[in-house]
Amino acid sequence: MNAPHTPSSVKPLVSDAEWQMRVDLAACYRLVALYGWDDLVFTHISARVPGPDHHFLINPYGMLFEEITASSLVKVDLQGNKVMESSYDINPAGFTIHSAIHEAREDANCVIHLHTVEGVAVSTQREGLRPLSQHSLFPLSGLSYHDYEGVALNPDEKVRLVADLGATRSMILRNHGLLTCDTTVAEAFLRMFFLQRACQIQVHALAQGADVIEVPGAIVAGIQQAARKVTLNAGGNIAWPALLRKLNRISPDYAD
Template sequence: MSVKSEVSQQEWQARVNLAACYRMVAHYGWDDLVFTHISARVPGPKHHFLINPYGLLFEEVTASSLVKVDLQGNKVMESEYDINPAGFVIHSAVHEARDDAQCVMHLHTTAGVAISVLEQGLQPYSQQSLFPLSGLSYHDYEGVALNPDEKKRLVADLGSTNFMILRNHGLLTCASTIDDTFLGMFIFQRACEIQIQAQSTGEPLRPIDSKILMGIQAQASEVTRSAGGALAWPGILRKLDRMCPDYKE
């Protein structure tokens, strides 16, 4: 029996969108073999979420292969795959604490990790940086995320923000939809890339005026809601339909 026939139409659509998200991360070269994760809440009253099968490359993830688990990391639907326990600690912490975080993405991109190492972190050097800086948090590195006790500290640091820099580790975004989570990471990653390239020139840097930044931060909720994920997402799906339509299987 196929997975599609066993789940609701709403869950299947979530699976298709999440698989698409994995494929686009691979397309942009943001993946780290099999070692980062994107999770999404399963529509419905139960607190279940979908996460990648441990061992598959992001370019191999399909709607059917995603693993459905509860907040304790137990599989709630039969699957031949397991999940990464470190990934589960981070993602379950956010899903449990934030009902609005329907999707959580955590990546180890080169530019993202490079920014996470800098003492001053992300700086207002580009228009792209203003979106994450409108609601950005930081979490100090505590080693590989296997300790359940870290969950409460990570959640406290995240607060109500949708963008987080995990020190010496990488980037995290969350949002109420998969498309907004992806677009948030796209802008976040681009801001990091721009900063690293600008700093590498050795030339004096001109940050965005503090009054502009303060205005953005004062309207953080409005800014992040209008990020426009739903506008870009249909085009992304069309791109994937041309490149690798098997993500929907």
């Protein structure tokens, strides 16, 4: 494994649209690390490169999320071949999951997959995510599940993963972790924030050993309309600019 390093900027070598996607994706990696959702060098966040080619960006295997920059991201095709020079390889298990979703879902420009403690804990619970909090209502409005099949190295699993995901944008991978996807990095991150926070709340609530109160089904059913009002129809962009300002204050090198 190569030692971590800061590659020369690839900004002059790519389109403005790709560079912006690189910056947003690197910011997402840094935010995941900042919130403590990372798992050493494991798990992945990927983003489709704008343009006609089916290329996407993913983390260099062996770098901590807090080290990742816009220039260090690895560009690959749907077969996992690097299409731009990089001294880093990619995690084959991560490629299996992310390439399956990017290939099948045109709206999945960003895919986030995490192994948070609370997310894995809820993934082991037979009932899965329960409507115990306001946070839980957002992912519950469109949540899917995928049964565990071992480390994701079998290409045949792609078909089953995509079928289980369907048209949803939030998924719990049984005995494994959490996944969100959306049209932008900002949207996918906000979905993950609510999914992870809902799992965190559920773990704490059930740990009390007391009876819990679930939100009525009618309220769960109406949450999407309420979410549009709360975010002023801005979706993930209601919080993304503020998150970038935070990163620019504490670790601006993500955009290098």
